[in-house]
Amino acid sequence: MFNCYTYAIVIKARCRKGDLEQAFCVFDEMKEVGVDPDSYCYGALIEGLCNNNMSDFGYDVLQDCRTRSVLVDVYAYTAVIRGFCNEMKLDKAESVFLEMEKQGLVPDVYIYCALVHGYCKSRNVDKAIAIHDSMISRGIETNCVIVSCILHCLDEIGRASEVVAIFEENKQSGLLRDVVAYNIVFDSLCKLGKFDEAVGMLEELKSLHIDLDIKHYTNLISGYCLQDKPDVACSYFKEMQEQGFKPDVVAYNVLATGLFRN
Numbered sequence: 001m002f003n004c005y006t007y008a009i010v011i012k013a014r015c016r017k018g019d020l021e022q023a024f025c026v027f028d029e030m031k032e033v034g035v036d037p038d039s040y041c042y043g044a045l046i047e048g049l050c051n052n053n054m055s056d057f058g059y060d061v062l063q064d065c066r067t068r069s070v071l072v073d074v075y076a077y078t079a080v081i082r083g084f085c086n087e088m089k090l091d092k093a094e095s096v097f098l099e100m101e102k103q104g105l106v107p108d109v110y111i112y113c114a115l116v117h118g119y120c121k122s123r124n125v126d127k128a129i130a131i132h133d134s135m136i137s138r139g140i141e142t143n144c145v146i147v148s149c150i151l152h153c154l155d156e157i158g159r160a161s162e163v164v165a166i167f168e169e170n171k172q173s174g175l176l177r178d179v180v181a182y183n184i185v186f187d188s189l190c191k192l193g194k195f196d197e198a199v200g201m202l203e204e205l206k207s208l209h210i211d212l213d214i215k216h217y218t219n220l221i222s223g224y225c226l227q228d229k230p231d232v233a234c235s236y237f238k239e240m241q242e243q244g245f246k247p248d249v250v251a252y253n254v255l256a257t258g259l260f261r262n
Helices: 002-018 020-032 039-051 055-067 076-087 090-102 109-121 125-137 144-156 158-173 179-191 195-207 214-226 230-241 247-259
Strands: none
Touching: 002 020, 002 039, 020 039, 039 055, 039 076, 039 144, 055 076, 055 090, 076 090, 076 109, 090 109, 109 144, 109 179, 125 144, 125 179, 144 158, 144 179, 158 179, 179 195, 179 214, 179 230, 230 247
């Protein structure tokens, strides 16, 4: 006879295939045969609904848990909050966050990550930063995913100087030693016209054994052309080829436009 754990596995499998109707059928079946769903089964169903853009229904199931006196854990709340954030229902996500705290549950880094990502996606980066600061003040360690998300949003909305400042603040900790963060900062340095610093960033990337790509070189070529330094631009165009990168139409257009301008 199946137990709660077995039913939860089946429910998870159905949800991952997007077959939510069958997931509910399995959920109902277990009750019919006398197996009472526990928090793990409810969590599987809640996560499945939220991962399939049905977070409102996921929240309804969570509330059903509470009315049946089934323990609702952080895992279930995380699924609902992440789901609402992915669906850009940020007010609902924060409401569930506050509700969770009232229940005495302590939010973890995954919940904060979901909220930061949601607000960055909506381009409300100041709110994302405030949430991140709140997380830090509670003694929860940040990570490169969260900080890189904030950096990317700042870069996208034209606040490149803040990107560089935050990167420098976190650099010594080793937190941002990944290709995503470095690429964002490199892009910001180019936007700020700090091409010498951008070149230094390329050297750091090499020292960390992070592979460069054609975009890095194209940005430098464009920048030095804009600074009326066509010789330097040409040297990086040559280096790009020596590194095994075949110039694309963008790289050729950038160089041609720069040479024509000068």
